[in-house]
Amino acid sequence: MAPMISGITLAEIAALIGDVARANMLSALMDGRALTASELAWHSGVSPQTASGHLAKLSEANLVAVTRQGRHRYYRLASPEVAQAIETLMAVASFGPKRHRPAGPKDEALRNARTCYDHLAGRLGIAIADSLTANGYIVLSESAGALTDEGHRFVCSLGIDLTPERGNSRAVCRTCLDWSERRPHLAGRLGAALCTRMFDLGWVERIKDSRALAVTATGRQGLREAFGIEEPS
Helix, strand or coil, rough: CCCCHHHHHHHHHHHHHCCHHHHHHHHHHHHCCCCEEHHHHHHHCCCCCHCCCCCCHHHHCCCCCEEECCEEEEECCCHHHHHHHHHHHHHHHCCCCCCCCCHHHHHHHHHHHHEEEEEEEEHHHHHHHHHHHHHHCCCCCCCCEEEEEEHHHHHHHCCCCCCCCCCCCCCEEEEEEEECCCEEEEEEHHHHHHHHHHCCCCCCCCCCCCCEECCHHHHHHHHHHHHHHCCCC
């Protein structure tokens, strides 16, 4: 049974996330990839020395994990639960006071398709969830989901194996509230596997210096044939 979380502990975590530089670092790590302290310093607009101090605090709180490789340290979000918490905070923030800021190309690209840690979000993620639901491949509830027998056969036809690795207790299918669409997209092992497979097939590719994704020509055809959807726009 998980221990009860005190108000003090909750406030400490909230304070860590509430710093602008640290919030920008966590947002950058929602890309799903591991980044160096220098890269995170660039994303947060602070010096490398300041970034190292922030990362030490995030690591101590188990919000980020660090891996050493040669002379470098690579930082990533500590768990899918941390990623879901950040995405949920982004959704809550989207309901907050409106500030006038003209939307630019980068904003539109993020809303169209992006990675949310290790799964797909934005209009693309929502369109895939809608297609799988309409075809009876998944059944979604408010925060969870189930893969049907037909759905299991479908994902196998895409070359996806959902057999968990030893020690991996992550749910097969769950939902994550999309901050831009304000509707749930797919997370869990299924969401992660679909995202990985689309990269492997060359259906999506990363946009430089962003967690936004571009759908390729091959991807437009693949999405149409596999899911019956056109590229989100």
